[in-house]
Amino acid sequence: MSEHTAHETMTLKLIVWRQKGPDEPGRFETYLARDITEHHSFLEMLDVVNEDLIREGIEPIVFDHDCREGICGTCSQVINGLAHGGQTRTTVCQLHMRKFKDGDTIYIEPWRAKAFPILKDLMVDRSALDRIIQAGGYASVNTGAAPDGNAILISKEDADYAMDAAECIGCGACVAACPNGAAMLFTGAKVSQFASLPQGREEGRIRVTGMLQAMQECGFGNCTNHYECQAACPKGIDVKFIARLNREYLKTLFM
Amino acid sequence: MILDGKSPTGPIEQTWDKHRFEMKLVNPANKRKYKVLVVGTGLAGASAAASLGELGYNVEAFCYQDSPRRAHSIAAQGGINAAKNYPNDGDSIRRLFYDTVKGGDFRSREADVWRLAQVSNNIIDQCVAQGVPFARDYGGYLDNRSFGGAQVSRTFYARGQTGQQLLLGAYSALSRQIKAGTVKMYPRTEMLDLVVVDGEAKGITIRDLVTGEVRCHVGDAVLLCTGGYVNVFYLSTNAMGCSVTALWRAYKKGAYFANPCYTQIHPTCIPQSGDYQSKLTLMSESLRNDGRCWVPKNHDDNRPPNDIPEEDRDYYLERKYPSFGNLAPRDIASRAAKEQCDDGRGVGPGGRGVYLDFRDAIERLGAGLIRERYGNLFEMYELITAEDGYKVPMRIYPAPHYAMGGLWVDYNLMSNLPGLFVLGEANFSVHGANRLGASALMQGLADGYFIIPYTIADYLAQTRPGAVTTDHPECAQSIEEVNAYRDRLLSVNGKRTVTDFMRELGHLIWENAGMARSEESLTEVIDKIPAIREEFWQNVRVTGNGNQVNQQLENAGRTADFVEFAELLARDALHRRESCGGHFRVEYQYEDGEAKRDDENFSYSAAWEFKGVDREPELHKEPLKFESVELAVRSYK
Missing domain, CATH: 3.10.20.30 (Beta-grasp domain)
Incomplete structure (x- = not known):
């Protein structure tokens, strides 16, 4: 007792x-x-x-x-x-x-x-985060067009990595904590989730350029490695996903 | 009136395929001429809006949250069922169908349940293709776990956040359609009225929760995907904003409300710490895979749990239900916990709790594996209670969690009002009197991805697109009524807060119409509610005005609806003189305390028709026929 x-x-x-x-x-x-x-x-x-x-x-x-x-x-x-x-x-x-x-x-x-x-008071408008997702945070598959769930194997490491990134709850604490008001952790987590899965790779290039463009248009800043976002993140999203975002973006320059 | 659910006839395996072929289609070029309004963006709403957008319909979607990604589907932890039979352990569509009908205590419509089981496999495929990171084994194949009420492993999961990942999948599909321009999204809006023109649903009146603007949106069909109503108990695991309002306003415009007394009390919630708290936190019942429920064998055993030796512990679920043990279905596990506490052997504050103990599982499997399976749940438990579940048994107690009842719909998910479709938890169709674990996510997505895209066409093909515009007199009248209601709430200017009323109502309902109900307790509810309602309208205090963000005004409207709805819930529970699933009438039980169904007199769905706030509703019955499963006493022993 x-x-x-x-x-x-x-x-x-x-x-x-x-x-x-x-x-x-x-x-x-x-x-x-x-x-x-x-x-x-x-x-x-x-x-x-x-x-x-x-x-x-x-x-x-x-x-x-x-x-x-x-x-x-x-x-x-x-x-x-x-x-x-x-x-x-x-x-x-x-x-x-x-x-x-x-x-x-x-x-x-x-x-x-x-x-x-x-x-009003403590309530803010976070619709900018939705606009970033609308710019490419999805795999383009229509309902009914999917093959069997086990048709494409995904290694446990990749599935776990994708899940680590996908845990983001979209609260915006990363933006609020960042001295630059950047949404790089939010965007990086979504880009990394899809980049690590076969289902998301086909449109990887347009995804990362689209989402980064939306990020800038919405008025978010850029990452200058303060790591405040990771410290504030209630889901512990790792800044390695920002590095992945940058890598995925660099790849588009050479494709 | 005898209602007809319009289930297809013939061998049940063929019903959905046959029906799909018989339904009318809308030509691809004509789809964009039809506008569909989707209210709510949880699993059902987001998947429906996305799928209809993909097909080319012109969709408008609404949610009260600031983003469609936040609907309460997101909180589902454990998993989603499907009849894939990947583990080769005897599963099949028929078994999932049978388990669901039996789990619902034989109070659901057979054909609807068959269809759910049939499309369950497509859901998994669809979600994988969207990039939902389901758990995988080292070979790269999808992993499964077992869940309450089933003897096979058919539950797919994404850590302890399956609902979140499935909702984000549907949200991403929705976002894609918003970008494509087929869906227009209206977040921070609340539906406050249904617009009915010549008996058909043609629009909704909403309030913009930021500007306060009240306006009408019209369409050729309205989809309510607005979730369940168990916040009527005040204490519940639902999000704070979940309400009966959309359903209730539709009910008041003529839609029938079916089986409101079927509510599910979830067995594994963290006990309440004080009456300032309405939100209770649920922990996935998957915990019961490895945790063992027990209470001290003896009354007044005040020793710390780890000091109570094996022989002084009562593992009551394993004792009462040897074959299902700790995996007994939710209603049974909840009631068993209540029994132990009523017997004076409960633990924690007020004796309202039982232990959920992982000691043996940790010994057998190691703390590492338990952490991998349930780490986030243990973290959540520690955040709230400051206790370490790895070292000390968790304390749990049942809490209202899910509504099996909802608006009445036919096989096409259409209510008795043509053009009004109801999806997901908001309808009543497949879970009967009790829902099995990991089946809510399945139903929400089945309705949205794989059922409504077919059945809505059958209705739309028979209507003229754009028949009603916002200058219709019914729209003007609806707006006027909503404005008048708002002004009335703001003008009472009494002394009690909205929450105060909700607390009073919830206490009355939870104590008298919660886990155990009787003629006496239900009559008490029905007798006492008119006084609460009257006092509400004379003494509630809503600060601020209607032309800005006003959360008190929002809550006041939802509370007023709950006060009215609670009476209907009690009436339904009173009229159903049997026990079935989540509805337990103390007068109707076997000697061992099991629920006693009365198939002769109550094998029907009860659909209630609104007749006025101060008048008794009219009961309509839809008889239930069981041709593919044999009616049996539901036993998990």
């Missing part, structure tokens, strides 16, 4: 970015989070604060969230200067308050990047 004692509660000072709309100026506001236990997730703590705000007639803090189990990639907050709060391989929704202590001050901000305009 686990030894559960009465929960001790914490009070925390939150300094939160509030912004009414994309064209409005934003500012920090201070709120208190009361009666928080170590078992609250970070977003459950914000739920409690929002309930208090509503009861006081203040508009609650807007933030994106959905699955709350670290897989949909919706939640997106910079906490004390770190995308997703700085815990290794953890999204905001999986971050728990046991990482904080009574009396702490916590700064909460939205993703900040040229390609991610702020919509």
Whole structure:
């Protein structure tokens, strides 16, 4: 039997970015989070604060969230200067308050990047990431045209490598963490997934040029090897996929 | 009224092939003249929108998330079933069909299930071709694992993220069609009404969740792929945004709601830590392949789990179900956990938990292999509980997870309203009263990739494209109604928050219409809901206005719908005087506590027709015929 004692509660000072709309100026506001236990997730703590705000007639803090189990990639907050709060391989929704202590001050901000305009408070527009995928992040196969799943063998190493890359949840933390606002880790992961699979190779060249072009058109920067993206990535996507992206791009110059 | 599911007749092996041949086609040059509206972009919606776009239809797709890649299909962990029989262990289309009908406790439509089993193999092929990185063995062949409710290994998987990888596959196909211009995508929009013209579904009214704009989109057919409704329990494994709203608004416009009482409670979830928490995290039931469920044999055994010797442990699933053991189907495993806890032998806070222990598997296979199989689940468990599942048994408890019920559809996936199709979890068709593990992904993709592309043509070929435009009076009226509803929500200005109401409703439903239901408990629900509804409309507080991002307004609308829907769920559960699958009525059980079906009186699907918020809905029945499988008491002993 686990030894559960009465929960001790914490009070925390939150300094939160509030912004009414994309064209409005934003500012920090201070709120208190009361009666928080170590078992609250970070977003459950914000739920409690929002309930208090509503009861006081203040508009609650807007933030994106959905699955709350670290897989949909919706939640997106910079906490004390770190995308997703700085815990290794953890999204905001999986971050728990046991990482904080009574009396702490916590700064909460939205993703900040040229390609991610702020919509309201902590909510940003990440449709630029969808546009990168639309520019080539797929294997062109129509429904019904596929051969048997075992017709083309894929070595376990290649399948595992592709899966390592495919784990990306598209949250955009890599962009928010990058001093250049680059989406190279996001793009590199998708390009690498397909580059390592026979199904994706046929259109490898148009994929990598298309996606890189979309990346630039959307206003993302370029990689200058800070590795902040890998540190912030809740799925631990490796920067080796950026190297692979560059390699795949170089190949197109000689084809 | 007796409903007709329009299943094809004849030998079941030939039903789908025969039906495919008999259905009408739309000429390739004419397809672009038809516009199809797809609501929801999970597995069903994204695969349907992509496939219809490829065929040349003019598609508009909608989702409430900021990107179609985020629908809750993404959270499915364990895998997807298919009858490939690669392991040579006795699987076949017939066996997958039989397992699914039996798993659903003989409350599904045979022909629909056969078709699902038949196209299951195409799904795997399609996903492999899209670049879905399924697990492979060292020879490069696709790997399989076993899952609850089956004695063969037919589950394909991509680490613990199968739903994510399949959804990203469908999303990539969808993205390709967006680029090609066949699909126009509207993220951050919520469907708030169905537009019905002369009895046929011709459009939807949506709210743009960023600008607040309410507008109508019209088309020649509407596909609802909007998932399930178990957030009605407040406690659930669904994403926070999952709601019954799209289905409920369609129901209020005349679509029948079938078997709402069939809800699935998933056995392997992380227990709740406090009532501020509504979202419970599910861990794949594939964990039950290697984990053993147990509780202390004796009451008040407060020793730490690792100090409890073998003879003082009750491996209750292995004891009660020797042949399936820890792999008993979900409804049975959930109820068994509840029984142990009700008996006072539960573990953890409030005694609402059982152990899931990997000690023996680690001894047998080594921690390395267990980490390879379930590493991400152990990580997830530790993130939430701060406990190491490799060293201390995990604590788990059942939580609402999936809705087998949904809008009624015929064999063509069309509701009783012509032009309204319902796909995936949102419909009611194949899982009967209980869904087997790894079958939700299969159904979503079967509906979207391989069924709707055929069946929608049969309907469209009989309609004139573009018959309704947005200047139709029904559109104006729909917009007016949606605006009025929004203004009403914003003007109450009471004292209680939306979440507060959801918590109250959820508690009532979970306690009285959750894992165990009785005439008394269900009557209590039906008696108490009108008061909750009344108080909601007098005392809810929604801050802000309608012309901007307003998450409270969104939640208020969804909660109002849940309050109404909960009553229908309870009514359906009350009228079904039998136990079957996920629907367990305490009055109807065998002496050993197993569910007691009543085939003589309840072998039908119940489809409810809306008659007004304050009036009782009308029940229509679709009798179920079993010609290819023999009705039997569902036993996993």
